[in-house]
Amino acid sequence: MTWLLDFWRSSIGGKVTMAITGVLLFGFVVVHLLGNLKLLGGPDSINGYAKWLSDLGALLWVARIGLLAVFVLHVATAVRLARANKQARPVAYAKQGTVVATFASRSMVLSGLTLLVFVVYHLLHFTFGVTNPEHYARKGLNAGGHDVHAMVTSSFSVPAIAIAYVAFQLVLFLHLSHGIQSFMQTLGLNHARYTPLVKTLSWLFAALVAGGNATLALSVVTGIVRVAP
Amino acid sequence: MKLDARIPPGPIQDKWDTRRFELKLVNPANKRKYKVLVVGSGLAGASAAASLAELGYQVECFCFQDSPRRAHSIAAQGGINAAKNYRNDGDSVWRLFYDTVKGGDFRAREANVYRLAQLSANIIDQAVAQGVPFAREYGGLLDNRSFGGAQVSRTFYARGQTGQQLLLGAYASLSRQIGLRTVKMFALTEMLDLVVVDGHARGIVVRDLVTGEVRGHAGDAVVLATGGYGPVFYLSTNAKGCNVTATWRAYKRGAGFANPCYTQIHPTCIPVSGDHQSKLTLMSESLRNDGRVWVPKRAGDKRKAFDIPDVERDYYLERKYPSFGNLAPRDIASRAAMQVCDEGRGIGDTGLGVFLDFRDAIARLGKAAIAARYGNLFHMYSKITAEDPYSQPMRIFPAVHYTMGGLWVDYDLQTTIPGLFVLGEANFSDHGANRLGASALMQGLADGYFVIPYTIGGYLAGQKPSAVGPDHAEFKKVAAEVAALTKRLLSVNGKRTVDDFHKELGKIMWGKCGMARNQAGLEQALREIPALREEFWRDVKVVGSDATLNQSLERAGRVADFLEFGELLCRDALERRESCGGHFREEWQDDGEARRDDDRFCHVAVWEHAGPGARPVRHVEPLEFENVHLAVRSYK
């Protein structure tokens, strides 16, 4: 146990923790997106998926707890490293200069924290039904648990909510565009030939994930996905 | 002053074995009772400090830079010689010995040079074991290149950064001992005097360059590895910090100074561009493996290099020295360059320069191959000149580079002061009147890794661990003198800056005691230098205090010593009425070739300090050549 703690406390241990948790979070977002895409497949499709999920029962809870742990670790480590990095440069340069560092790489903490805000809101919105109980409470025509399709579509039909979601996806894009290639480097995967490719793919994947999410919201706004009556 | 070189008897091949057997040993348990002070962390100092600590001695090591890794050895570019004969091209210990004695124009001590050649092979082994990334061939074996004054390929190299890689190797070994607490490292600490008690070197007085504190360090023996004094000429290829202070102050405490006038002028440096210039940059001799040196045949031909057809080019080294061609030794190549410039055939706006042309090599081997060999040198060149050496020839000119002279040492590297040893460029030992390329790194490391660990033991075995501590009266006295000198520099408060004086001294030295020297000029220099020194102490301006980091104060102290030492250098040049190696007296030449006078000057000149103001006394150590027979040195 102290072994793990020492590892986590060391500079590289901390980075590797960021990377591994980052990969897992990335994985979740991808899977989550694939699931949510069923929205385009109509009510039965997405609701079936939701039902399948909740039928997993215990297993789902294991996954949720695991996810929560990963998320907390990711954030905690991020905060720890950010603090240490601040202390490592007590006096700032009077004249700042940057040669190659991307905006995304320099604002990881900020984009991350924004994501934190989003996730909290998002959970209150869809998982706990606090922000819009009326959508959450919607029962579907077809019997069964609460109607995810109806909940989501009626939510995104509210312009403010849709806009908020799309805006958050930009932040997610920013975070991942650096994050994906960053975890490759952190995990020691750097090669003269492949690294440039990895950097391009990093942007591509980030765009796909964030874009996919945004599309869902927009598809409702634009009426491609019809709001459940 | 009695000069006993203490060369062991017997055939030259056995001398070193003989001596190592004669030398008394210090029993391992007692080693830790002895403390050795090593001044300098270059190749010589770092290797000595590390090796002595490994043996079990207590070691304190000093350098003026902020890290031992920055010692000037770091700048060495081209390579290091070793008689490995990996090329099977006829090299041998004997040939390296022969080349070095001949290269030194028969003014070096045979026994020392032979030992150097013997040890050369161990150095490469040691460096490789430390993880020095020497250049390799695809088969995984070590690669070699050729250097001046040799017809075999015996130079090991690491791109154009051989000195850096070797020093980092020695620095790593030193760091390991520092980590093990067997060496105490004092960086940013300058030795300003030597403490002699009852005729033995007992310690040094240093100044902490950050706090200004002046304090003594006591030990059982003192090792100086403080490098060369090239900057006495102001402009040189040496680092700005290189100085004569440590050795000069030891000289004033009774150590003999040998052959101060032997200075090496390196043929391939980037020409001066203006009087703002603070240093000159070497373009490694290794470039002459593939570069061809030439000037236009017609005087005053100012056409662009590539506009001048081959028939109108004079590849003068290949013409004058067909068997060595562009790889003629440094003194010869430098003088040849000087000659063509005197004939008005020099190139560039100043007319003080010759071409070093890679056109043919690039055509033969391709740009990539040349880049792989000399990439960082070409990069360095284009940074400084804003010219691209791939597409147009380099402009080069000779510049002060190395000082063969130094404190006199016997076969054991001990000076005329018992307990004071000198290693590396700081001593005079192995290069005679001219040093061959790639042999200084070899000497510094041989001295530090493989000579001093034995010879210092021989000395310490005969001594009780010293009772003298830094609170001894003599330390107090010397420290007070040092502090007073520092105060004095600050108190003059005149009008001229330290650099101002340094530049003027440099002009005198280069003009009258540079590549070519003559009686009239030297006598004039001997009048001008004392006058300048006198003015320095009247009119120098050093701002700031001695209680903080004060870089002009550091420089002031060094320039003050140069102003005294420069005079001795010129006097030595005046007294040596012959030409040999780097010392070229216009009165003794056969159209540009040095003419030695073996009957009157086949000896080492050793100067003894006779007190302030008094004329130093010139002693001689005769040189015998039993193995390499005195001959006119020819590379034709």
Add this chain to the structure above:
Amino acid sequence: MKVTLHIWRQSKASTKSASTEEDWRQDGRIVRYELDEISPAMSFLEMLDELNEQLTRKGEEPVAFDHDCREGICGACGVVINGVPHGPERGTTTCQLHMRSFKDGAQIWIEPWRAAAFPVVRDLVVDRSAFDRVVQAGAFVSVNTGAAQDANAILVPKADADRAFDAATCIGCGACVAACKNASAMLFVGAKVSHFLNLPQGRPEREQRAQSLVAAMDREGFGNCTNQYECEAVCPKEIPVRVIAEMNREFVRSKVRQEPASGKLLGGHG
């Protein structure tokens, strides 16, 4: 040409145990100087020499800055020029920078390396002994003088020797730390790991080395790498961030292989 300089002047040393920003700044401040008749052929340091000559004549204290070899190899020089360590040219040390890289009438901001591990000694001079202490922790091969076998006894593939060299070429200037937003020393330390990792002579101690170097680096108070690659961009020897990836791998590898009970390291001698 004419230039306006904005130089950090600080006469009292920053205290390494500093807690507040004031302990770091001390009496430090940016001071403005005008310089005329600067030749484009001058090196950047020669330009500063010229300034110091003028200040000295006026009886003002000259600007302290580190330098020695003035040809880009000793690693002594180094200042932050307009926010970029070693200035605008790639693969160049401050001493190799020439005034022709600046426009006539340029405004030039000159500051010391900024890092908790590099306290300012005076003006533009910082204390980089942290690097030496990291090296002392294990950036070496444990071989005593005289213990070596013949240099050609172990073959080293050219590719490996070249990779090792690419890392070993580090001059220890500290620009990587100065450039990194987190004042991280990972390029410097990674270079040491990579140098020895790529040579057979260095491999027996690889586990020991990876752990002791990282521990020493952390002790000195350098920041953590967040893969921003500024270090690589300003490194005068253009050392690639590949070495950081190699170090990350080595560190994890040594941790994973560490024996639980004794904490003893396989291969190493710790």
